[in-house]
Amino acid sequence: MVRYAPVLLFLIPLVLALSCDSGLEPPPPDPDPVGVISGTVTYSGNWPPENELRELIFVPLKFIPSDFTQVLNEFLLGNLKSSERLEFYVPSDTFLVTELENGVYVYNIIANQYGPVVFTDWRPLGVYIENDGLIFIDNDTVFIHIHVDFDNLPPFPPE
């Protein structure tokens, strides 16, 4: 058997050499997300009265909520980004959401807080519908357009 010892002597360093890389390892801390949604919104129809315009923002979501509590939960968890407040009573406006994580945003809305209760009194005024409503973010900037028709508001929860 001694004569075969060289075989083992070579086999062992061979597999050692090939296996010295340890493969997958925990990723370094995330760099700040760099995805951006830049958009325009146009309005038609009659604006609601001022007491129903407590908040008006653009919100991109990675899920379709069955009620707005889910959206608020995400907000509280810090998983949700939105635009600055949009202007009221204008024919059109622009918005920008930055530092978005990569992924598919499936429900993208102009959201309006219409009542005093911040946890429940929300409704969508307009929904992004192009590209089947999907926005793909992959470290890039996506430009979108949303139209709000105050006389024909989208259903919520969505059908």
Place this chain on the structure above:
Amino acid sequence: MKQLAGYCFFFLLMVAWFCCGIIHAQDTGGELRGTVLSSGGETLPGVHLYIAELQAGTVTTSDGTYRFRSIPSGSYSMRISMMGFQTEIITITISAGETMVLDIQLEPITFQSGELVVTASRRSQLIGRVSVSMNTITPAEIESRNIISLNQALDYVPGVQVLGNSVNVRGSSGFTYGVGSRVLLLVDGVPMMGPDQGGMDFDGLPFTQTRQIEVLKSPGSALYGGGALGGVINVITKDFPDEPETTLRFYGGVYEPVKYDVWHTWSGASDYRQFRGILFGHSQKDGDRFGFWLSGRLHDNAGYLQNNTTEGLELYTKLGWNVARNIDISLYSSARRNRNYQFLYWNGLKDPLRPGEIRLPGDTASGSNRGLSDRLTILPVFTHNINPKIQYSLKGRLFGVAFRPIDRQGNVRPSDKHNVGIRYGGEAQINIQAADQMIITAGGSFDENYIRSDVFVGEDSLMVRNQPEGALFLQAEYNWSRRLTTTAGFRYDAYQVHTLDTATQFSPKFSTSYAANDYLTLRASFGRGFRVPSVAERFFNNADFFPLVSNITLQPETSTGYEAGFTYMRPLQGLFSFRAELTGFWNEYQSLVEPTFQSASGSFQFINLTEARIRGAEAAISITTFDQNHQLSTSYTLLDPADLELNQPLVYRSKHLLQISGRSFITNWMEAGLDFRTASAPERVDTDFSFFVSDAELFPAVYVTDARMRFIRSQPSEKFELVATLMVRNLFNYYYVERPAIFAPPRNFQIVVEMKF
């Protein structure tokens, strides 16, 4: 890749060393030559002949002949051995100048093989005579590696790569999310693909009663029909030994916790997670006419991932009845119950040991799945040898599966959520020795599957599916001379793709082999394959675990394969048998079905996506001492997988596969074994999946080493053998993925104790 080339050179250097210093000067003397034949009169190439007193050996040539020269005068014991045949020891006495001609006959043994295969032509053949690429996995390999799952067995077959539950033969499958395998699994020649997902069940096989596993590495639809697009895996069960045999095997082991603390994100992650099991088997004959074996496995595995446990019981039996001198009946059956918690996808590389979630409209899809799974298989076979030249067989099959999901509270969900699938059918085959040089094989088969499931609701809203298919096949093998053999055949399949639509498929094959000289055999083949999409691919419509929508218009995919190669086999330095194979292959795929993200539905869907071509080459070398106590083997496969429509590499195919195995009996009671396999990182992966599952695009190269030591205590007089094995899998604790978004097993330790009596 330079690194890999360097390692190959290193290995060749090692082989050269292995062979150095072993050249023996031999005295002039007598000569011994002859031919080794099977008891059926067929010449046997590759038989090992070894004269221990002289430490000299040789191996028979392609026409079964052998020769020893310069044997000193005297009396010697010559050992003649070949896998699949009983070893003979013959005493020879030879004097100086004498030329002795000694023809030897070997008796085949029914329970151990490796050189006799049945998959290539639906009849028993010597592997050296087969004109297509084939490999076998022997019972010795299954035992020594404690193989309890088919994917473990396939890990060391040249050119085969297993990604999760997708088997790739030379890159055929890529990764298909566990549905619609492009490699066909057979048990004793009978298809065993799941009636619902069309996938392989890696665990439901009787490994203690497996005679061998054969892997056909080219399209096999001309003999086996749909599913054999990339190749065929045939698990051959044992017959019944003359003496009763009982096997008991206990195994237990632990997974080592991963070394990075940041991955210890659940309570079990820092524990040594256990797995264990008992395998048992008993086989015997009762008189001359009856025989049976039974085997089973009781097992549980705590898993190294959260929500990834299995526990189950499997039972297998085979009964045989020799009704008359020329009539045999056998019945193989298996029953199995498993309770599984299945891990589907991770929570990203930050948290790879816990299942993730996909947020979907109105719901959240979960990255794990829990349920009770029951399986039942019954395979009756009737064989009648009408005369020595005509034999026919009738085979039936029934394969049932039932899956009952379990909810988060641990309760079985209501019956309308259960999935039930049954595949049944039959087959008739006749083998005719039409002339001395010609064998004809012909037959027909019928199969139907029936599935009831609430997740297979296509656009037509039906919950019950069936998919019948029938086929006729014919093959002729003609031996033009002792050196040249040609095989030609076809299969004609008809199957239902929609409720009322029937489609047909014609699958021809042609192959030839030519023994150019004593050591070199050339072969070439052509074949077509096809696969009818599984019910799951066409009708799956569910988002509980992954957003997937149905496509009832899905069409079959087809393949055309060409290969040519040679086998070179000769003795080396009077001490080793050397075997080398080189094969070039070129496979074209049409209407390949791939899961693809559809932005219109925000879901994945199986569609006929692309035309593809996978070409490449495969080289395998093995060196074995004549006493078969030491063996070194390696194989390398180069793949060029191209998506011809996108002009890019096909997804999830590794370009380079390398396997190295060595085993050695250090003493007559201790054996050491080492296996190493590597696969390069795929050049392209599906990036759509990573929109939903974090880091699903990560797919590093694979470098895995398994090591084992076996301690054998054998008492031939009492027919008792005790074997203890220590095994370490993934010895160097290399972290990789076994399929997208599933972390592969870290280093794990195992103790196996087996008793045979």
